Amino acid sequence: MIQYQKILELADEGLSLRAISASTGHGRPKVTEILQLAKDKGLESPLLDEMDDQWIEEFLYPHKSIENSGYGMIDFDQVHKELAKPNVTLSLLHYEYEVSCRANGKIPYAYRSFLRHYKSYADKYKATLRVRRKPGEIMEVDWAGSTAFITDRDTGEKIKAYVFVSTLPCSQLSYAEATLSMDLNAWIGAHNRAFQYFGGRTQIVIPDNLKTSVTRHTLKELVLNPTYREMCDYYGTICMPARVRAPKDKASVEGSVGTLSTWIIAALRNEQCFTLDELNQKVAKKLEEFNHRDFSKKKGTRFSAFEEEEKFALSPLPLKPYKMAEWRTAKVRPDYHISIENRFYSVPYEYIAKPVDVRVSEHLIEVYFKHMRVATHSRLYGKFGQLSTSKDHMPDNHKLYIEQTPENALKWAESIGENTLRIIQYLLDTYQVERQALSSIFALKNSSRRYTKYEFERACKEILSITNRPTVKLIQNQLKAIKKKDAEKALEKDVSLHEEFGFTRGKDYWGGKSK
Incomplete structure (x- = not known):
């Protein structure tokens, strides 16, 4: 040899x-x-x-x-x-x-x-055996059963900290961090930081059947939490929750939970931390020690196995981490607004009384109707009762009222004619309160929608020839009179045409005898 x-x-x-x-x-x-x-x-x-x-x-x-x-x-x-x-x-x-x-x-x-x-x-x-798990394929996630603690500086009270654990089954590389709750914000944030720690994303994520990840999971139906589903879509990964009462579906993370409970949570049992950041710094230090420990039966460590045999298989991450958003439902009010935390956001008036889905993120409110986005607003903060209203969402008559300013009124009058402009200028000059003048002009604008520009200008001209103090009522009456007069003239013309071009042959033509 x-x-x-x-x-x-x-x-x-x-x-x-x-x-x-x-x-x-x-x-x-x-x-x-x-x-x-x-x-x-x-x-x-x-x-x-x-x-x-x-x-x-x-x-x-x-x-x-x-x-x-x-x-x-x-x-x-x-x-x-x-x-x-x-x-x-x-x-x-x-x-x-x-x-x-x-x-x-x-x-x-x-x-x-x-x-x-x-x-x-x-x-x-080889540190990894690829018969059961392919590199870069699966990330398993869960909460550890044991809890860590931080100490209140003032009272000395011990406050629970829950430990999130994520594992790549192929290389067995793990990530852990402590949070003060197990709510949706903590769950999504921990996922973001786990992806950042691994430096890439896997094809599949396997969580447990928590409410933060799964709304309903039966043999016939699987409904994911909308926010969790959106996060998975953002990272381009598939969520495949473990079957109910089937721990083998995420055996790697179950094993890592037990091991990390020993090497991190139990190892910190005598440490005293006063803030969550301080606790997580110590968790991160213990995590690095854990991932760099030699395998008992194989050459290498979890970290070296990941670097050599799994890191290359992870898909690249988006440029920015997923931003937490919460989905809610709301009903559009009669004033075409929805209420989110006692602040009001407009929706196109066509959706009044209809239910809509609302995506609430840190800086944005997005409204969806049957999966189609119909409105977007910057999120309001501060005092309750604030309004965020878009003119595009208003009915036409509301738009007219909102757009009432002296400048807009004069511009509108100028587009009709000289006499209309004189009357609008007169109304603006004579009313002591500008809002009263604008209300009168708004009434005229509403009336103008039923008449042509020619008819409106003609009415204003005739009123100015009669009085130097025109009123809205006078103009409205004159418009009606003009409309009626024009209708009568049209009828007379129709009758005269009928008389001029009717039958003229008479009874002699048809063989009749005159008496």
């Missing part, structure tokens, strides 16, 4: 390839190959007692134990690499291996033997 152990030890002492080859009796190409393989796989001196020549050979050439058996060789490194890709399974890789073996005249291993050899290889040489 090749003296692998001696080659590595001599190389560690700084001997040249020529000297190592002369000392071991192996050719320089073989010595170079062994040293390169050892470097690629991270095998360095000093070696452990169990790392004899047989162990090193199996480590550097895992396929050697089966290459002389007549079966086709399995490239375990390639299998492990390919298995990390989306939708690639061991059954697919075994099929490709079978095709390759038959093309080269080799006997392929059966699927069970293929699995056994891969599992033996991964258990021994």
Whole structure:
């Protein structure tokens, strides 16, 4: 057998390839190959007692134990690499291996033997085994059963702090933080920080059946909390809650909860923290120690396994973390406003008396009707009773009233004619209170909607020819009179036309006799 152990030890002492080859009796190409393989796989001196020549050979050439058996060789490194890709399974890789073996005249291993050899290889040489979990596929989340505490400075009272735990099952890398509640704000915020800690997002998130994540979960129906669903959509991940009373669906996080309860919560039992930030600083320190602890039965740590075998598979995060938003329902009031925390926001008047969905975020209020956004407002803070009203949401008559200003009134009058402008200017000059003048002008505007500009200007001209003190009532009466006079003239014209162009043949034409 090749003296692998001696080659590595001599190389560690700084001997040249020529000297190592002369000392071991192996050719320089073989010595170079062994040293390169050892470097690629991270095998360095000093070696452990169990790392004899047989162990090193199996480590550097895992396929050697089966290459002389007549079966086709399995490239375990390639299998492990390919298995990390989306939708690639061991059954697919075994099929490709079978095709390759038959093309080269080799006997392929059966699927069970293929699995056994891969599992033996991964258990021994890799920190992660990809038979059950693919890298970057799943993030499991939960609250720890045990609680931490912070101390009130004034009273000395112990206040509970709940520990959020998130785990990547493939590498077993975990994240933890303490919060003062388990409400929706804390739940969403913890997810944001977990994604930031891992530096990417997984394809699937598996929570428990908490109210902050699941509204209803039965055999026939799954309804997610709207805010939690929106967060998952924002990150482009799929939420697959664990089945009710099925802890195996998130076994990794269940195991991490127990372990982290020991290595973080129990480890801090004698520490005294007065603020949540102070507690989380100590939690973060313990978390780093936990993630960098060596595996008991494998080489490496959770962090090294994540860096080498899972980090590359995570999808990139959005530029900004998800902003917390809460969904509510409201009914549009008769004044086309909805009430959110005793502050009022307008909605198009067509939706009066209809139920709408409202998305409430820190700075924005968004109103949806049947999944279509119909209104958006900046969120109001401060005293109750404030209004946020958009002119676009008003009926036409409300718009006219709101837009009443002296400037708008004069501009409107100018668009009709000179006499109308004189009357509007007169009304603005004679009323002592501007609002009274604008109310009168508003009444005129409403009247103008039933008449043409020509009729309105004509009425104003006739009123000014009669009096120097025109009133709204006089103009309205004159408009009616003009309308009536024009209608009578039209009727007279119609009658005259009928008389002029009616039947003129008479009785003589039809054979009648005059008396």
